[in-house]
Amino acid sequence: MSSTLPDTPCDLNGELLPLSQAKVSVLDRGFIFGDGIYEAIPVYGRRIFRFDEHMARLARNLDKLRMATPAGLARPEDWLERVRRVVAAQPADDQMLYIQVTRGVAMRDHVMPIGLEPTVFIMSNPFKPVPAEARHQGVACISARDFRWERGDIKSTSLLGNVLARQMAADQDAAETILFREGAHGGPWLTEGSSSNVWIVHEGALLGPPMNEHVLEGIRVALLRELCEEEGIAYNLRPISEADVRAADELLLSSSGREVLAVTKLDGDLVGHGALRGKPGPVYARLYEAYQRAKREQSV
Ligand SMILES: Cc1ncc(COP(=O)(O)O)c(C=O)c1O
Incomplete structure (x- = not known):
């Protein structure tokens, strides 16, 4: 072996x-x-x-x-x-x-x-870069109930819940499983992906869920705030409902391996509206470029 x-x-x-x-x-x-x-x-x-x-x-x-x-x-x-x-x-x-x-x-x-x-x-x-085709076309994701423990804020090696969630996506040839959790105040609310943070674009603003015990505060969470500032893109962390996700103009993942990545299909439905439906959107494109600049400027 x-x-x-x-x-x-x-x-x-x-x-x-x-x-x-x-x-x-x-x-x-x-x-x-x-x-x-x-x-x-x-x-x-x-x-x-x-x-x-x-x-x-x-x-x-x-x-x-x-x-x-x-x-x-x-x-x-x-x-x-x-x-x-x-x-x-x-x-x-x-x-x-x-x-x-x-x-x-x-x-x-x-x-x-x-x-x-x-x-x-x-x-x-x-480093395994995102394949060119996925970069160009965006990726397909599935969704599931967030069945993991209540300390997603800890970057623990106990990753069984994340492994099971990621495998659900792999079984359907999808790139990631986007997780939703019922909350005290309605829901289901967006938490994160099995190994990524998840973002929506709504009216030109980048929105992510609040960083609490259900979500790992990815290193890209603060980075994307900085990149949004540089690019003049509004940025906010607030509860995001499943309905918000399904109605989003754009849907994005962020993680150390995926950097920022456009999701263009969720549970078989195309993401976005009008001419951009099912295509990576303009906020993604700007953040991706800004990310490439940051890589050159912020490495030691
Ligand atoms: C569950 C989970 N959420 C979010 C992230 C994103 O964190 P980072 O930006 O530090 O890679 C990861 C990391 O890959 C993760 O495993």
């Missing part, structure tokens, strides 16, 4: 070794409980995009899970030095860098053991 894994160097607890040889204990709480967090960070031309923002989210998540700061990694510079070694060792110039931190290795017990040393695993894979 391991022979099918690439031999690209990765970093396990500070040691650089081939991916096929990196091993963690069966008692690692990441394996036993999914007790860990992660970051997926795009790297363009070997420069890391929005590194500080990703590291700030990692620190917030460590805090939320009451996990210790891993040894020797107290400052963003310490992380940068570690991840740069992995980035340098990956043959591809454009990469997706993963940082995975689990609570560490201990005898099985739900209660969090005191004083554990977290396991830190860093790997970087070749």
